[in-house]
Amino acid sequence: MSKLSGRYRLPYTRAIIGENGLLIKDQFTSGPSTNSSALMGGRTSGDAGEFESGDGDASSSFQSSVFETASLISCVTCLSDTESRDENEALLLPSNTVIPYAKILDVTNLDVDDNESPFPNHTALLEVTFAKPRRNHLVPKTIKLSVDTSVFPNMGTDVAEEILNRSYKNTKRNKSILVIINPHGGKGKANKLFLSKAKPLLQASGCKVLVKETTYHLHAVDIAKNLDIDEFDIIACASGDGIPHEVMNGLFLRSDRAKAFQKLAITQLPCGSGNAMSISCHGTSNPSYAALALLKSVESRIDVMCCTQPSYKNQPRLSFLSQTYGIIAESDINTEFIRFLGPARFELGVTMNVLQRKKYPCDIYVKYAAKSKNEVKDHYLQHKDRLNNIRDDLEANSTFTIDVPNLDEGSKLEDINITDDSFKLRWPFEDDVPSDWEKIDSELTHSTGIFYTGKMPYIAPDTKFFPAALPDDGTMDFVLTDARTPLTRIAPILMSLNRGSHVLQPEVEHSKIHAFRLVPYVKNSVISVDGESFPYETLQVEVLPKLVKTLLKNGSYVETDFESM
Ligand SMILES: Nc1ncnc2c1ncn2[C@@H]1O[C@H](COP(=O)(O)OP(=O)(O)OP(=O)(O)O)[C@@H](O)[C@H]1O
Numbered sequence: 062m063s064k065l066s067g068r069y070r071l072p073y074t075r076a077i078i079g080e081n082g083l084l085i086k087d088q089f090t091s092g093p094s095t096n097s098s099a100l101m102g103g104r105t106s107g108d109a110g111e112f113e114s115g116d117g118d119a120s121s122s123f124q125s126s127v128f129e130t131a132s133l134i135s136c137v138t139c140l141s142d143t144e145s146r147d148e149n150e151a152l153l154l155p156s157n158t159v160i161p162y163a164k165i166l167d168v169t170n171l172d173v174d175d176n177e178s179p180f181p182n183h184t185a186l187l188e189v190t191f192a193k194p195r196r197n198h199l200v201p202k203t204i205k206l207s208v209d210t211s212v213f214p215n216m217g218t219d220v221a222e223e224i225l226n227r228s229y230k231n232t233k234r235n236k237s238i239l240v241i242i243n244p245h246g247g248k249g250k251a252n253k254l255f256l257s258k259a260k261p262l263l264q265a266s267g268c269k270v271l272v273k274e275t276t277y278h279l280h281a282v283d284i285a286k287n288l289d290i291d292e293f294d295i296i297a298c299a300s301g302d303g304i305p306h307e308v309m310n311g312l313f314l315r316s317d318r319a320k321a322f323q324k325l326a327i328t329q330l331p332c333g334s335g336n337a338m339s340i341s342c343h344g345t346s347n348p349s350y351a352a353l354a355l356l357k358s359v360e361s362r363i364d365v366m367c368c369t370q371p372s373y374k375n376q377p378r379l380s381f382l383s384q385t386y387g388i389i390a391e392s393d394i395n396t397e398f399i400r401f402l403g404p405a406r407f408e409l410g411v412t413m414n415v416l417q418r419k420k421y422p423c424d425i426y427v428k429y430a431a432k433s434k435n436e437v438k439d440h441y442l443q444h445k446d447r448l449n450n451i452r453d454d455l456e457a458n459s460t461f462t463i464d465v466p467n468l469d470e471g472s473k474l475e476d477i478n479i480t481d482d483s484f485k486l487r488w489p490f491e492d493d494v495p496s497d498w499e500k501i502d503s504e505l506t507h508s509t510g511i512f513y514t515g516k517m518p519y520i521a522p523d524t525k526f527f528p529a530a531l532p533d534d535g536t537m538d539f540v541l542t543d544a545r546t547p548l549t550r551i552a553p554i555l556m557s558l559n560r561g562s563h564v565l566q567p568e569v570e571h572s573k574i575h576a577f578r579l580v581p582y583v584k585n586s587v588i589s590v591d592g593e594s595f596p597y598e599t600l601q602v603e604v605l606p607k608l609v610k611t612l613l614k615n616g617s618y619v620e621t622d623f624e625s626m
Pocket of ligand 1: 243244246247248274275277278279281299300301302303304307332333334335405589592593
């Protein structure tokens with residue numbers, strides 16, 4: 062708590078506590094002028110910046126606001142990029158701006174001497190730090206507010222604490238975060254992106270942030286394998302999708318892996334060239350917005366997929382995103398030499414392979430959860446209902462009450478117990494293909510164009526490749542295309558990837574599966590797992606339900622609108 066000098070020189074903006082945030086009110090004026098001193102909450106007469114009891118009726122002004130509540134409907138300016146500054150560089154916001162709780166990072170009570178205070182009773186003086194849009198990013202800004210609390214007689218004396226409770230509902234405050242940066246990620250921009258866009262918000266929120274840079278390929282595996290799990294709540298990967306993949310696998314290699322997966326949440330601050338995790342979980346590939354999502358999202362459990370291949374059959378590997386063979390795999394891995402093109406290299410690779418109508422023969426065996434398109438839709442709707450109920454519970458908890466529960470201990474969502482059994486495979490690789498799996502017709506698989514399985518809906522900002530993917534339904538989405546499909550049909554399919562409606566096309570096989578075995582036959586090709594090159598050999602994958610803790614807005618992936626397709 063900082064003690065005021067007693068001279069009240071600091072500029073205060075008047076606000077009230079509302080349902081969705083702090084509502085900036087009209088500032089005191091003494092006459093028609095609304096110059097910067099008036100906006101400061103001071104009077105325009107006398108010693109500028111110093112409070113006096115003048116003709117402006119401060120107390121009645123406060124009284125009139127007692128019955129007002131901040132509502133987003135009345136918000137004419139909701140933290141837009143317009144701000145004014147007084148000579149002392151204090152942040153000023155126009156009246157009727159709402160600072161939403163969802164954007165509040167930190168609040169401090171400012172200690173005042175009651176005898177000297179020019180403010181009416183029931184006024185709390187606060188320093189509020191929040192995430193403010195500036196150009197395409199969010200930046201932390203601090204404002205000094207005089208907040209009328211008389212409307213909430215039960216509020217208690219610690220107003221800052223009450224606002225913080227509203228600002229961090231369903232999530233933990235003051236998180237301890239290990240940030241792993243791949244300095245080579247995002248064509249070498251990851252470090253700068255993290256430091257300039259994400260770190261300021263994390264620090265402004267009072268989180269403890271420890272940064273580690275990777276210095277070699279697979280370094281993040283070693284970091285995760287050796288870190289002190291008691292020291293952190295979250296591992297935030299300031300990278301592409303490669304580092305979260307490595308972190309999960311590093312934790313997977315630990316002898317205390319059950320404890321590690323129970324305790325640590327893994328998330329992404331999108332600083333790489335492929336940021337599917339952040340796009341699917343936080344709904345953004347912007348590191349500053351993702352940092353805010355990290356601070357405010359709900360701890361949730363997601364399924365991951367466990368991969369086994371002959372060359373590492375005693376130590377399976379985890380995959381959180383996708384496995385692919387055929388056109389997509391070759392476009393991802395074999396276009397490394399044109400990295401300078403950025404994400405366009407992938408699209409170029411796909412186009413070249415499609416035009417060549419290259420076939421990728423293989424055998425595929427699957428354990429179906431929902432085979433036909435209708436079954437997929439039913440499965441999706443059933444699980445979506447469950448997720449919608451969770452979201453509604455979270456939102457109900459977010460509605461305004463005087464007695465806001467303190468969720469500092471973490472999410473209200475029930476967590477599951479991770480034990481050594483959570484890692485046990487149902488279908489060991491050494492066994493024969495189980496009798497309840499189905500072999501996909503060789504007539505199709507011997508002409509495979511795209512084989513793609515995934516757990517997250519977005520693989521790139523405008524590519525909803527798996528629009529029916531759900532975080533914890535115990536299945537992965539399976540997409541298969543025939544390389545013989547006429548170009549006249551393939552073109553519209555590729556064009557509809559942004560909407561996700563490609564999976565509805567009759568030429569695209571789309572199912573929900575629990576597991577698969579892929580036996581590739583092309584002499585030289587690639588298998589890509591989470592965007593990384595894996596051994597080119599038989600691959601068996603099964604879902605490990607709810608193994609990984611991550612951070613999701615409202616406990617679900619970003620909306621894909623699959624139900625209305
Ligand atoms: N210091 C390093 N030197 C070399 N390789 C590294 C280093 N740090 C991380 N890597 C490797 O970089 C790869 C890609 O990481 P990441 O996904 O974060 O970046 P990206 O920008 O999305 O790159 P990509 O386009 O390859 O996916 C991973 O395989 C990782 O092991």
